[in-house]
Amino acid sequence: xxxxxxxxxxxxxxxxxxxxxxxxxxxARAADSPTANExxxxxxxxxRTTGPQESLSLWYQKxxxxxxxxxxxxxxxxxAMIFGRPDHERLxxxxxxxxxxxxxxxxxxxxxxxxxxxIRRLLAEAxxxxxxxxxxxxxxxxxxxxxxxxxxxxxxxGDLSFDYVLPDGPITNYRRWLDINQAVSGVEFQIGEVTxxxxxxxxxxxxxxxxxxxxxxxGGISFSLSLSRPVSAxxxxxxxxxxxxxxxxxxxxxKGNLDYEAQVRILVKGGKVRGEGNRLVVTGANEATVxxxxxxxxxxxxxxxxxxxxxxxxVTHTLDAACKSSYKxxxxxHIADYQKYFRRVQFSLxxxxxxxxxxxxxxxxFQRKPDDPSLPVLFYQFGRYLMISSSRxxxxxxxxxxGIWGDGLDLPWKCDYKSNINYQMNYWPVEMANLSECQLPxxxxxxxxxxxxxxxxxxxxxxxxxxxxxxxxxWGYTSPGEALPWGTFYSGGAWVCQMMWxxxxxTRDRAYLQMVYPTIQEACQAYLAMLVxxxxxxxxxxxxxxxxxxxxxxxxxxxxxxAGAAMERxxxxxxxxNYLLASQTLNVDAGFREQIxxxxxxxxxxxxxxxxxxxxxxxxxxxxxxxxHHRHVSHLFALFPGRQISPLxxxxxxxxxxxxxxxxxxEGTGWSKAWKINFWARLRDGDHAYKLLCDQLNYVTTNGTxxxxxxxxxxxLFDAHPPFQIDGNFGALAGMTQMLLQSQDMYVxxxxxxxxxxxxxxxxxxxxQWATGSIHGLRARGGFEVNLDWxxxxxxxATIRSVGGTATKVRYGDKTLDLQLKSGxxxxxxxxxxxxx
Numbered sequence: 001x002x003x004x005x006x007x008x009x010x011x012x013x014x015x016x017x018x019x020x021x022x023x024x025x026x027x028a029r030a031a032d033s034p035t036a037n038e039x040x041x042x043x044x045x046x047x048r049t050t051g052p053q054e055s056l057s058l059w060y061q062k063x064x065x066x067x068x069x070x071x072x073x074x075x076x077x078x079x080a081m082i083f084g085r086p087d088h089e090r091l092x093x094x095x096x097x098x099x100x101x102x103x104x105x106x107x108x109x110x111x112x113x114x115x116x117x118x119i120r121r122l123l124a125e126a127x128x129x130x131x132x133x134x135x136x137x138x139x140x141x142x143x144x145x146x147x148x149x150x151x152x153x154x155x156x157x158g159d160l161s162f163d164y165v166l167p168d169g170p171i172t173n174y175r176r177w178l179d180i181n182q183a184v185s186g187v188e189f190q191i192g193e194v195t196x197x198x199x200x201x202x203x204x205x206x207x208x209x210x211x212x213x214x215x216x217x218x219g220g221i222s223f224s225l226s227l228s229r230p231v232s233a234x235x236x237x238x239x240x241x242x243x244x245x246x247x248x249x250x251x252x253x254x255k256g257n258l259d260y261e262a263q264v265r266i267l268v269k270g271g272k273v274r275g276e277g278n279r280l281v282v283t284g285a286n287e288a289t290v291x292x293x294x295x296x297x298x299x300x301x302x303x304x305x306x307x308x309x310x311x312x313x314x315v316t317h318t319l320d321a322a323c324k325s326s327y328k329x330x331x332x333x334h335i336a337d338y339q340k341y342f343r344r345v346q347f348s349l350x351x352x353x354x355x356x357x358x359x360x361x362x363x364x365x366f367q368r369k370p371d372d373p374s375l376p377v378l379f380y381q382f383g384r385y386l387m388i389s390s391s392r393x394x395x396x397x398x399x400x401x402x403g404i405w406g407d408g409l410d411l412p413w414k415c416d417y418k419s420n421i422n423y424q425m426n427y428w429p430v431e432m433a434n435l436s437e438c439q440l441p442x443x444x445x446x447x448x449x450x451x452x453x454x455x456x457x458x459x460x461x462x463x464x465x466x467x468x469x470x471x472x473x474x475w476g477y478t479s480p481g482e483a484l485p486w487g488t489f490y491s492g493g494a495w496v497c498q499m500m501w502x503x504x505x506x507t508r509d510r511a512y513l514q515m516v517y518p519t520i521q522e523a524c525q526a527y528l529a530m531l532v533x534x535x536x537x538x539x540x541x542x543x544x545x546x547x548x549x550x551x552x553x554x555x556x557x558x559x560x561x562x563a564g565a566a567m568e569r570x571x572x573x574x575x576x577x578n579y580l581l582a583s584q585t586l587n588v589d590a591g592f593r594e595q596i597x598x599x600x601x602x603x604x605x606x607x608x609x610x611x612x613x614x615x616x617x618x619x620x621x622x623x624x625x626x627x628x629h630h631r632h633v634s635h636l637f638a639l640f641p642g643r644q645i646s647p648l649x650x651x652x653x654x655x656x657x658x659x660x661x662x663x664x665x666x667e668g669t670g671w672s673k674a675w676k677i678n679f680w681a682r683l684r685d686g687d688h689a690y691k692l693l694c695d696q697l698n699y700v701t702t703n704g705t706x707x708x709x710x711x712x713x714x715x716x717l718f719d720a721h722p723p724f725q726i727d728g729n730f731g732a733l734a735g736m737t738q739m740l741l742q743s744q745d746m747y748v749x750x751x752x753x754x755x756x757x758x759x760x761x762x763x764x765x766x767x768x769q770w771a772t773g774s775i776h777g778l779r780a781r782g783g784f785e786v787n788l789d790w791x792x793x794x795x796x797x798a799t800i801r802s803v804g805g806t807a808t809k810v811r812y813g814d815k816t817l818d819l820q821l822k823s824g825x826x827x828x829x830x831x832x833x834x835x836x837x
Contacts, residue, residue, distance in 0.1 A: 044170050044171065045062055045063065045170075045174045045189070046170065046171065046172045046173070047060075047062055047173075047174050047175065047358070048173045048174060048188075049061075051175075051177075051355075051356050051357070052177050054179050054181050054182075055351075055355055055374065055378075056180050056381055057179045057180065057181075058177065058178045058180070058378070058716065058717060059175055059176065059178075060175070060176045060358050060359060060360060060715070061174060061176075061358050062174065062176070063083055063086070063174075063176060064082075064083040064085075064716075066703070067081060067092070067407045067703075068701075068703055068715065068716060068718055068720075068723075069360075069714065069716050070082055070092065070716060071084070071176065071177075071716055072386070072389065072405050072716070072718075073178070073183065073185050073201055073202045073209075073389065074094075074202050074389035074390055074403070074405070075202040075203060075204040075389065075392060076096070076204060076388075076392025076394070076404070077096050077392070077396065077404070078093070078095055078096075078202050078209055078294060078404075079093070079094040079095075079389070079390070079403070079404035079405050080092065080093050080094070080160075080200065080209050082178075082185050084176035086164065086171050086174070086196070087163070087166060088161070088162070089162040089187075089198075090160070090161055090162075091159070091160040091200065091209070091211070092156060092159055093156065093157040093159065093160055093209070093262070094157050094405055094406060095157045095294050095404075096390075096395060096396065096404045097396050097397060097474065098154070098157050098249060098260055098296060099153070099154055099155065099249060099257075099258060099473065099474040099475070100151070100152045100153050100155055100250075100251040100254065101150075101151055101152015101153070101256065101257065101473070102152065102255065103257065104143065104477065106142065107143050107150075107477065107479040108456050108459035108460065108479050109139070109140070109141070109459060110459045111138075112138050112139055112460040113458075113459065113461055113462040115134055115138040115139070116461070118134060119134050119135055119138075119139070119542070119561075120542045120543070120563065122134065123542055123543060123563035124534075124542075126553075128553065128557055128559040128561065128562075129557060131543060131559075132484065132559045132560060135484065135561045136483065136484050136488075139480060140480050140484075140487050140488060141479040141482055141487070142479070145481060145482030145487070146414065146482075150414065150471075150473070150477065150481075151254060152254075152256075152414065152473060153409065153410045153411050153416075154400055154402070154411055154415035154416065154473075154474075155249060155251075155406070155408070155409045155411070156229070156406060156407055157262060158227060158229035158233065159228050159229070160209075160211075160227055160264065160290075160292060161226045162224075162225055163225075164223040165222035165223060166196075167191050167194060168191075169192050171189050171190070171191055172190045172191075173188070173189055173190045173195075174188070174189040180342070180382055181339070181342065182335045182339070183202075183338040183342070183385065183388070183389065184199055184200070184201045184334075184335070185199065185201070186198060186199035186200070187199075193217075194215055194217045194220055195215060196213075197213075197214050197215070198211065199211070201331065201334050202334075203322075203333065203334040204337050204338070204392055205334060206318070206321070206322040206325070206333065207293060207318045207322070208291045208319065208322045209291070209292040209293075210289065210290070210291055210292075210322075210327065210334075211289070211290040212289050212327050213288045213289075213290070214286075214288075215287075218270070219270060219271060219284040219285065220286075221282060221285040221286065221287060221288050222283045222284060222285070223282050223288075224279050224281045224282070225279060225280045225281075225290065226278065226279040226280075227243045227262060227292075228245070229245065229247060230409065231250075232247040232248050232249065232250050232251070232256075233245055233246070234246055235278045236278065237277070237278060237279075239275070240273060240274055240275050241266050241267070241275075241280065242264065242265045242280075242319075243263070243265075243278065243279070244262070244263050245261070245263075245264075246259070246260070247260060248260070251409055251410070257307065258298055259297040259311065260294065260295070260296040261310075261311045261315050262293070262315070263292070263293050263294070263315050263316065263319045264290060264291065265290075265291050265292075265319060266280050266288055266290050267288065267289045267290075267291070267323060267327075268286075268287070268289075269286045269287050269288075270285050270286035271283055271284035271285030271286065271288075272284065273285075289327045291319060291322050291323060292319075293315045293316075293319040294315060295311035295314050295318070296311050297311055300397065300445065300448050301448075302448060302451045303451070306474065341384075341388045341435055341437075341438070344434040344777045345381075345433060345776065345778065346776045347377050347380055347776075348774050348775070349373035349374060349772070349773040350373050350772055351373065351374050352371065352372055352373060352374065354366075354371075354374065355372070359378075359716075359717065360699075362375050363699040363713060364699050366694070366697050366699075367697070367698055367699050370694045370697070373769070373770065373773075375697065376693060376697070379697065379713070379717060379736075380732075380733060380736050380737075382717045383433075383732060383733030384429075384433055386726060386729055386730070387399070387429070387433070387733075388435060388438060389403070389404070390404045390726070391403075391439075391442070392438065393440045393441070394440075395440075395441035396441070397445060398417070398423075398427075398442040398445045399441070399726065399730075400415050400416060400423075401415050401416060401417070401422055401426075401725050401726065401727065402415050403726040412705070412723050412724075412725075416472065416473040417472045417473065418470065419472060419492030419495060420470040420471075420486070420489045420492060420495075420632075420634075421547065421632065421634075421675070421727075422671065422727045423472075424495055424496060424498070424499060425671060425674070425734075426442075426726065426727050426730050427439055427442050427730070428641060428678070428733075428734035429730055429731075429733040429737055431502055431503060431505075431506035431507075431779055432506070432737045432743075432778060432779055432780075433733055433734075433737055433779075434777050436503065436506060436507055439499065439503050442496075442499055443500055443516060446497070446500060446519065447516065447519050449468050449476060449478055449493070450466045450519055450522060451466075451476075452477070453478040453493055453526075454466045454522075456469065456479055456480075457526040457529075460480070461529060462529075464522075464525045464526060465521075465522040465523055465526030465527075465528075466478070466522050466523060467490055467523075467527075467530075468492035468493035468496060469481065469488075469492055470486060470487060470489040470490075470547065471492075472492070484545070485545055485547075485548055485549060485560035486547065486548045488543065488561070489547050490530070490541070490544075491527070491541075493523050493526065493527075494523055494527050494575040495571050495574075495575075497519065497523050497578065497579075498574060498642075500519065501516075501582060502781075503516075504582070504585075505758070505781040506780070506781055507783060507803075507804070508782070508783040508805075508806060510586075513585060517582055517586060517588070520575070521579065521583075521589065521592070523579075524579045524592075524596055527541075527572045527575060528596065528599055530572075531572065531599060531603070534564055534604065534618075537602070538564075538603065538604035539602045539604065540564030540569060541563075541564065541565070541568045541569065541572070542563035542564060543562070544562055544563065544564060544565040544568045545560055545561060546562070546566065546616050546634045546635060547567065548630075548631075549625075549630050549632055549634065551619075551621045551624070551625065551626075552621060552625065552626050553621060553624070554621070558626055562618050563618055564617075564618040566606060566607070566614070566616050566617065566634070566635035566637075566638075567616075567634035567635055567637050569606075570606065570637040570642055570644060571637055572603060573603050574637070574638075574642045574643075574644065576596045576600040577643075577644075579593075579596055580593060580596055580600070581756045584754040584755075585755065585756070606644070606645065606653055607620075608653070608656045609622055609623075609656075610623070611623055611659065611663070612656055612659045613656055613660040613663055614635055614636060614657050614659070614660045615635065616634065616635035616660075622660070622663065628664070628665075629664055629665045629667060629668070630664070630708075631671075631672040631707060633661070633672070633675060633676065633679070635660065636660060636679055638653070638657075639654070639657045639679055639682050639683070640679055640681075640682045641678070643744040643745070643746070645657055645682075646682070646745055647682075647683055647684055648745065654683060657679070657683070658683055661676065661679055661680070661683075664676075666692055666695055667695075667708070667709045667711075668708070668711055669707065669708075669709075669710075669711040669722075669728075670696060670700075670712055670719040670720045670721050670725065670728035671711070671719065671721060671725055671727045671728040671731055673692050673695050673696040673728070673732075674696060674719070674727070674729075674730075674731025674732040674734075674735060675731055675735075677692045677693055677696070677731070677732055677736070677738075678734055678735040680692060681742070681764070682738065682744075683765075684764050684765050686739050686764075686767035686770075687767050687768055687769075689735060689739050689765055689767065690739070690768075693735065693736065695711075696719075696728065696732055698711070698712030698713065699715070700712040700713060701714075701715070702720075703722050703723040704722060705723060706721070706722050710722060719732070737778060739766060739770075740766065740788060741760070741761065741762065741763075741775075741778045741788065742761040743759065743780035743781040744758070745758065745761065746758055747809055749807055752807070756781075757782065757806070757807060757808065758780065758781040758782040758809075759808070759811050759816075760784060760786065760810045760811065761811045762788060762795055762810065762811065762812040763788065763795055763812065766790065766793065771791075771792055772790065774787075774788060774789040774790070775787070775788050776799075780808075782806050782807075783802060783803045783804020783806055783823075784802055784803065784804070784821075785801045785803055786798065786800055787799040795831045797828060797829065798810070798812070798828070798829045799828045800819060800821070800826060800827050800829065801821075802821035802822060802823055802825050802826070803824070805821070805822050805823035807820045808821075812833055815832060815833045817833040
């Protein structure tokens, strides 16, 4: 039987450094744990057979073997992954602002726009290969990619390592858990007659990671604690109870733009704490509380080069303040703060005996036979848990491609904000799942991109306004990528404007709309200038791409650069539609509004091809596709997240979209499956949406990169691309919500023709497998909160509460009801949409 190989923090650091050298070819995290059911001294771990009383819990009978099995906790800014090892515990730490690299203000090719006339001429003459070469040479960035100007990556903060002194004997009744109702994780086990309990949470009110350690044996807690990072870190002992780790994000010879500091302190009842080198040692304590605070010099400010003050004073103040409170009070304040978000939505389906099984066993069983209705409920609420834990309203940055959790110094795809879908997908569920405030970090981040984006718009299109290409990071990068086919997608800025409009559509917050209006308007200025007429006079973008995909012409030529690819037309149509609503609502800029009205009316609409599919490119090449099952389904943007296509208002286009989905197939990466859940929900096919949800809950154990298939869910319920990408969690959350409630369809109210009015659609894609259930607290556009109850596949009651004081229509099946409610007023409806008393 193997032993844990980490006999000391030093040996762990060596292993971390070795494994980090493989991050470019293998996205495995910096330090996977050893065999899960073994600890040092060859000690066998026997798991407990009963789960926690809280049904909204993940739980396991053994420690985490891999990072993807560890359990995440976070307060929006600080995060930790908990492995649950009895002897040598590891809390892998993150701070959402810990980024290597620096601002790169010279990545735009300032003369790129001078090549546009020639590229457009070549595309108009169907000389796709020549256009591709010219685009690759002049419309990409200046300075290279992942090993050049875009080398900066989100990074781990470090490791908090516990080496426990435990009595001899086997470990029994082991259980590792995460209670997502309280946002607390824990480990419990026995050795002989001694029971050990540890729990960890990350407090937003206190700003600290808190771990509490106890046993039922007086004086039974002894351990040493170290704080480390693989590179660029110095840890010192301060006094007898505090460790301070300082450093920067210099990496592989590249100077970073960020300094960080972490401070950890141990408070004990009984026993003693002493310093020993660069670690703390506890002996004979009855219980111990470990508190960690951290901060960085990062500030979301382009003009100040993203630099703020030294983090030490703020970190010291945070830790000192937390230490003045008891653990019990810290925990109570944390739970109360978290639950004011989490408990807004209650979701229930029929239960089964499977709810009592460990979470990894439930996943394995679900893969064979999806008869555990409570597992989708847990997965749903886990998505909401991840949103609250990675994107609090005061976050300095939005949730990235791994939320706030990442192990290593050069994470997969830099763990950034891919704006050709992944960043936007993170925030698809935030409004409808009643976590609206969690969108605010994305709003601030989007607005911060305007200034660098102006330079990019000028350089590549000689256009006013601002653009964002296919990726961005903490340093305000807006330039294209380094290569085709992924790098030359220029509509990221138009797409992120959608999330800002959506926030208003759901909340009716007029002050917010006034704040973001200039950002949306400037985006319109840029994309208005980018549009050019095609041979029939319709407006298109040229050059344009369909994210990360390529086409094959009827003559057999393979290329990636087109004139008028579908997705960019649809995104710009959506941007213009949202701008028109914003301008009308605020009653401003009537002249520019009319320009947008005229331009939108000339954008080429979605086209139907010879196979009955929605066309992805300017020509009917879809059946020639080099990758017919490509993970991106970009040409269906108009179905979702756009609202240009609807089965009820544009049935022919909806049928074509369905044909495209059938041609694409259901297989794909985790986030691709999540997108398809939303597509099928919008098509009102709940059973197919559910089938894809089951596919997404496919149990995955590998973290090797797979671009085409193998997507699913890890043991800790993280989405598997693979590797881990959190957008799949959030996309699935949005898709499940849309199976039960939609509100994107609009109508014109003759009394207020310039105000956006929405139809609240009840149970539009209810799967037959969810015959009986309820969901309370969802949000709908127009400013409404909705409770739904159903039985045997039929609505039994719906409660609609207004939070915006606006009119709406309610639709269930073929029935509709006009509603006008005052803010705060509610109505309860029967299945026939008559009022219930």
